[in-house]
Amino acid sequence: MKWISVKWLTVYAVVYMIFLYAPVILLPLFAFNTSTIIAFPLSGFTTEWFVGLWYTDTLHTALGNSMIVGVTTALVSTLLGAFAARASARFAFPGKTGIVGLIMLPLVLPEIIVAVALLVMLNQLGMPLSLWTVVGGHVLICTPFSIAILSSAYRGLDRELEEASFDLGESRWGTFRRVTLPLVLPGVISSLLITFTISLDEFIIAFFLTGTDVTLPVYIWSQLRFPAKLPSVMALGTILLAVSVLLLILAEALRRRSAARQGVDTTLAGV
Amino acid sequence: MTRKDDMNDSIKPMIEIRDVIKKFGTFTALHGITADIREGEFFSLLGPSGCGKTTLLRAIAGFEPPTSGTVAIAGKDMAGIPANRRPTNMVFQSYAIFPHLNVEENVGYGLKTRKMPKAEIAREVAEVLSLVDMKNYGKRKAHELSGGQRQRVALARALVMRPKVILLDEPLSALDKKLRDQMQMELRSLQRSIGITFILVTHDQEEALIMSDRIAVMFDGQIEQLDTPEGLYRHPVNKRVASFIGVMNFLPARVTALSDTHLTLGIAALGEAQVPRDRLGKDVNPDKIDTIGVRPEMLTVLFDQDERSQNKVKGEVVDTEYYGDMTYYEVRLPGHDKPLTISMRNTAGRSVVAPGSTVSVGWGIESIVVFGE
Amino acid sequence: MAWHFDREAGQGLKLISPTLLYVLVMLAAPLLMVITFSFWTQDYLTIDTTPTFANYREAWTTPLYQVLMWRSLKISVIVTGVTVVLAFPIAYYLSFHVKKRKALWLFLITVPFWTSYLLRVFLWKVILGYNGVFNTAFLELGLIQEPLTFILYNLNAVVITLAHAWAPFAILPIFVALEKIDRSLLEAATDLGDSPMRRFFRITLPLAMPGIVAATLIVLIPTVGDFITPRLVGGTDGLMISNMIQIQFGKANNAPLGAALAVSSMVVIGLISAGIFLVGKKLGGRVR
Incomplete structure (x- = not known):
């Protein structure tokens, strides 16, 4: 696009970023606003909505539920992702494209389809809905992300490194402990953080599959109906955003450290 | 076909390869290889890519167990013995320097596996690093080393294990011409001075001629001719060998x-x-x-x-x-x-x-x- | 060099089997069940398992469902088009004009995506509403005389909100495709006499096509399945087929019909995706 000057592209990029950040910037603004009506002009600064969150028991329950779901999802999907990423980065086997394609399918499948399909199966099997059914659905959609992160970690791991360790007299377990694990560990942690964050934010599957125990997004959904609750929701959203961003920065830093350790160019890996 | 050099038959073989066949699915990579590699010799496996030379090297190292046939090292049949328990060490094509460890830790890696005391490891590592002219680089990480330096570290890491045989998988192919020429000479004189058997895989006939005591020329999973560099050059057994060498x-x-x-x-x-x-x-x-x-x-x-x-x-x-x-x-x-x-x-x-x-x-x-x- | 087929294949399959098993049990089996389900019928509180096409007949002939299906497709296609077209210049800018701190830019692009999805949609409602940020700001600036009403509770709002929600998913694949283009190819095109514009259409765009196709599919497919955005900002004429699927599984308690609607929309979207994929492949492969 050289015929369009760089100046106009830059202007466009700035406008686009404003578009991207418009809702994100509003979130803290209204969270600290004294008025319960979510509209301009702002009426004054307050932290009462944040303080209020501290005393909302239903929120704490929802948060606890989300933590259970998020942590379990992160552990299981990272484990499943590690198996699949290792297999696809290291080995050739029949049907590989199809198998990997099937595992990555939830990435493009509408979440409502995943949710509805699981709901139908659980109903048919007569299994009650609970936080664990939510975990089941979340693992499904988080595993592809884990695979994407860990694949780049495993690809950077030259197979000759493991062979060299083995050749130098180390056992398979010793090779895993002394070579493989240190080299992919940052990727594993990065995967744990990202999958946790996705699970924490996920609404559609949680909405369909949860029973009486609600997760945080389902709680937010229920609160959106009550105008008086909106400022608290804004405050909650602000906290969630801050936590997500912190986790992401951590994940990105770890991923880059892993790439640097493996001597890989960091600009493109993992994108 | 094997051309025997009668004069040297008194030297006992370090590696005896007998009728080694290696199949990958329907593809046969090695069609019954038989050869003896002598103690202390610089031996090269030379051939175009896909000829099976790397597969043979990996069969000796223990990474690709033969489908049939035997490999014996120092008189001992290696069947069922995995790579980590063979008296061989390898210099990999990519050098495989562990990126998360520094030069000293890389070189001491195998000694640590052997549970050698720390002080002894340090001494051995220092000794071998000075042998390969790298004693001032002990604290560097892999990505801070040049190609030639990585190669020296990879070699030091193998040498420190005091193996009976050192296996080199195209160790010079990643280096530029001038450095390659220099490393050829260094590798050759190092091998002479320590007297360990070296087996080199290469597709570069000039490299094989310069460095080797004997060369096995391989095509399509078979040894076409096994001879001294001069023997190969002057008396190639067939047109294929003749046109591959010089x-x-x-x-x-x-x-x-x-x-x-x-x-x-x-x-x-x-x-x-x-x-x-x-x-x-x-x-x-x-x-x-x-x-x-x-x-x-x-x-x-x-x-x-x-x-x-x-x-x-x-x-x-x-x-x-x-x-x-x-x-x-x-x-x-x-x-x-x-x-x-x-x-x-x-x-x-x-x-x-x-x-x-x-x-x-x-x-x-x-x-x-x-x-x- | 050599293929380590037999042993490798075994190890690879063994390694991937836990993940594969999980996906078979938790995805493939449920999807098959949904398909089976769609041929059954709801008989008040029980399910009649006699196979029938009745649900499909209803799904494809009822005017309401037809309208919703058409609208879903229309909205999805518009959203996808808008998102990808808006995303391309950004991806291009990042790949060709940002020299330092590319990773930081990419990170900044993904940050808004990590705001709770519900809240993002809700905040668009706040921005676009009658007393919203947009209207108050523009009234204040004197750019408009009275609040604009055509921006909330209709299709426009759905398009804006979804284009925002899927932005990073459109930018990243295009960016990766552009990054992969060997810059010497562009120099070669210039050297051979192409103007910058011709060069863009003959080299850059065809080579970026895989990324554009990926971006299109990644945005298009999930968009059809979204029911939050239409519900929150779409008003009545912004409702989509997914809302109906959700209603059938929820309040209406007619899961088999919901299943038929879900399968139908998946088949339609699958066909469209395959079409886009093939067209993209053809456009990308041919350098004019």
Whole structure:
């Protein structure tokens, strides 16, 4: 696009970023606003909505539920992702494209389809809905992300490194402990953080599959109906955003450290 | 076919490879390899990519157990013994320097596995690093090393284990020409001084010739010829080996007369020649002779002053390539379309003949290699 | 060099089997069940398992469902088009004009995506509403005389909100495709006499096509399945087929019909995706 000057592209990029950040910037603004009506002009600064969150028991329950779901999802999907990423980065086997394609399918499948399909199966099997059914659905959609992160970690791991360790007299377990694990560990942690964050934010599957125990997004959904609750929701959203961003920065830093350790160019890996 | 060098048979083999076959699914990578590799020798597996040389090396290392056949190292059958318990160590093509460890930790990696005390590890590592001229780089990480330095670390990491055999998988292919030449000399003299058996895999015939005591030339999963560098160059067993090692001019030829001691060959463009029968390789059947080969330096472009050569033919210079110390002439002889390559040393007072000139080409019977079908 | 087929294949399959098993049990089996389900019928509180096409007949002939299906496709296609077209210049800018701190830019692009999805949609409602940020700001600036009403509770709002929600998913694949283009190819095109514009259409765009196709599919497919955005900002004429699927599984309690609607929309979207993929492949492969 050289015929369009760089100046106009830059202007466009700035406008686009404003578009991207418009809702994100509003979130803290209204969270600290004294008025319960979510509209301009702002009426004054307050932290009462944040303080209020501290005393909302239903929120704490929802948060606890989300933590259970998020942590379990992160552990299981990272484990499943590690198996699949290792297999696809290291080995050739029949049907590989199809198998990997099937595992990555939830990435493009509408979440409502995943949710509805699981709901139908659980109903048919007569299994009650609970936080664990939510975990089941979340693992499904988080595993592809884990695979994407860990694949780049495993690809950077030259197979000759493991062979060299083995050749130098180390056992398979010793090779895993002394070579493989240190080299992919940052990727594993990065995967744990990202999958946790996705699970924490996920609404559609949680909405369909949860029973009486609600997760945080389902709680937010229920609160959106009550105008008086909106400022608290804004405050909650602000906290969630801050936590997500912190986790992401951590994940990105770890991923880059892993790439640097493996001597890989960091600009493109993992994108 | 194996050409035995009788003089050296007294030296006991370090590695005995017997009828090794390796199949990957339906693909056969090694078709029954048999060879002995002697203690303390610098041995090369030479061949084009896909010939099975790396597979054979990995079979010796223990990474690719043979489908059938045996590999014995120092008299001990290696069947069922994995790579981590074999008395061999490998220098990998990528060098495989552990990126999260520094040079010292890399070199000490295997010693730590052996649960050697720390002080002893440090001593051994320092010793081997100074052997490969890397003693000032102990704290560096892999990405802070140049290609040549990585290669030295990889070698040091293998040497420190005091293996019976060091296996090198195309260790110089990632280096640029000048560094490669230097590392060839270093590797060779290091091997001489420590006396460990080295097995080198390479596709570079020049590298193999320079460094090796003996070379196994491999094609399509088989050893075509196993010989000293000079033996390979001067007495290639067939056209494929001849054209893989150095440059060879091929000319159609057939036997016109046969006696108990000699055979007479009619050679395209060069004419008749009498060859003693004992000059034939033992696989060559006189009835099947169809080609002779002659190396560029075995032919001469005759200048006025040297008329001593036994045989000469007239030809036309079609092209010249000037290399400073040498000039390569492409000379077309009547009755043979493809010009012959002739290399001439540029000695004092001899100037390069221009393309288009007619020259005499001299050749000697002792320089001819005879090939059957 | 050599293929380590037999042993490798075994190890690879063994390694991937836990993940594969999980996906078979938790995805493939449920999807098959949904398909089976769609051929059954709801009989008040029980399910009649006699196979029938009745649900499909209803799904494809009822005017309401037809309208919703068409609208879903229309909205999805518009959203996808808008998102990808808006995303391309950004990806191009990042790949060709941002020299330092590319990773930071990419990170900044993904940050808004990590705001709770529900809240993002809700905040668009706040921005676009009658007393919203947009209207108050523009009234204040005197750019408009009275609040604009055509921006909330209709299709426009759905398009804006979804284009925002899927932005990073459109930018990243295009960016990766552009990054992969060997810059010497562009120099070669210039060297051979192409103007910058011709060069863009003959080299850059065709080579970026895989990324554009990936971006298109990644945005298009999930968009059809979204029911939050239409519900929050779409008003009545912004409702989509997914809302109906959700209603059938929820309040209406007619899961088999919901299943038929879900399968139908998946088949339609699958066909469209395959079409886009093939067209993209053809456009990308041919350098004019």
